[in-house]
Amino acid sequence: MRVLALLDGTTVDPETPLVRVDDLGLLRGDGVFETVLVVDGRPRELGPHLDRLARSAAMLELPEPDRSGWERCVDAVINNWTGDRQMALKLVLTRGAEYGDGTPTAFAMGLPIGEKVLRQREQGISAVTLERGIDPGLAERAPWLLLGSKSLSYAVNMAALRHAAKLGADEVIFTASDGTVLEGPTSTVILVRGRTLITPPANIGILPGTTQAALFRAAERSGWSIKVEPVRTSDLTDNDGVFLVSSVRAITRVNSLDGQQLGDFSALHAELTALYESEY
């Protein structure tokens, strides 16, 4: 089950070729995307996702996304979905055809959530730290590196996940050259210390997390403290819980890091998941 829709609200067969070979999204990875979780026909954090799509587009100097078009397109996918209760909804915006009329390419695609992700949500994951090769000041110093944008140029993120698999791990936590913790290839890192949730600040060159923000909102309302501050690699093994969160994976606990078993975070996982779910 897949549903593909365009900004005018029409749906298209997802197996029909839709994109020209000179699309700059294809030739140059020159575009942006978002992945939204939809549960029982309701998209979660759609506003923040569309805000972030606009922010990424601005970083790439793409035209400002047509917000009402995106809302129409999202509705079209949801209204035509007859699959499982949960859907991953991908929004893609590219600079369009190099030899075209300048119209951006834009579509939304509803996809089933894979068995593996559903299992990882329940059972947690193993992760390895991998160097991302940047320093935390770089994003502000060098905006042309697009650090913290959700661009279509994700070959490195995919290669890092393949590298992790070769090391026997499910996931990656990227670190900066000075040992600062960054993010996962498609997720945000959250640490727990007592009744405090901690996540690294976006200005070190990482993506501000929509799921992390939703969880922090719910946690703060329930009496947790929240901190957005630099995290060191050593902090990853000196805490009361480590989680990778993203729209599709939700709150996933990290069971082992670089081959070392971490604590049993299952009670904490249940508590944070309940907090996150209480938002919807």
Add this chain to the structure above:
Amino acid sequence: MRVLALLDGTTVDPETPLVRVDDLGLLRGDGVFETVLVVDGRPRELGPHLDRLARSAAMLELPEPDRSGWERCVDAVINNWTGDRQMALKLVLTRGAEYGDGTPTAFAMGLPIGEKVLRQREQGISAVTLERGIDPGLAERAPWLLLGSKSLSYAVNMAALRHAAKLGADEVIFTASDGTVLEGPTSTVILVRGRTLITPPANIGILPGTTQAALFRAAERSGWSIKVEPVRTSDLTDNDGVFLVSSVRAITRVNSLDGQQLGDFSALHAELTALYESEY
């Protein structure tokens, strides 16, 4: 005038959508490419370009490119080309559709060479140095960063060129965090000192240049010395010539760097261009 061909040697209308929205080349920048210069129906350095396509594919763990298919596809474009004497021939290989049968997407596209590039070949360019945010040891330490692969994830290269344009410059020379000179977003850096040509080594995380290799081959035969060794940012203003070379731009002299006028490299440009052309 554009000509699009597939690996089976058939040609397709380049304006007809050919690519599915779930192609991983589009969704993840997960693929590789090459750009070959074709003059009077003869592709230059096709062997080295296909070698480098295979090398990039291996770095991304894509299936090994079907070499005879690529040769057939290149022939098809050239045989159907009725445009100018010179053509830019782009070869694109992606991981294929995420929900497909695992077949890679592969095509070659012949394109005219823009007026701007032709003018820059004659008149030279202005360049700015921009930090790439990596250190020279990173490529060997962290293969998952795909440094030195010609992947489709080129959003940063395009953003750097836009940043240069805002600074009033035509081109970019990327530098490493320790001041080592890397490469242009789509070109190789060559320095001249007396009768010696110098270019940085590929193992610092840059693409080995096909045009640079052809020029060095011709130069060595004509009595020049050639060196492949680290270049410092300060070397860019302390030399007898600075050039950016690539298949489509050929040998282009750098007239100014970071707003500072460099020497007049036009005689040297003529000499190096004649050397390079003597290869064909």
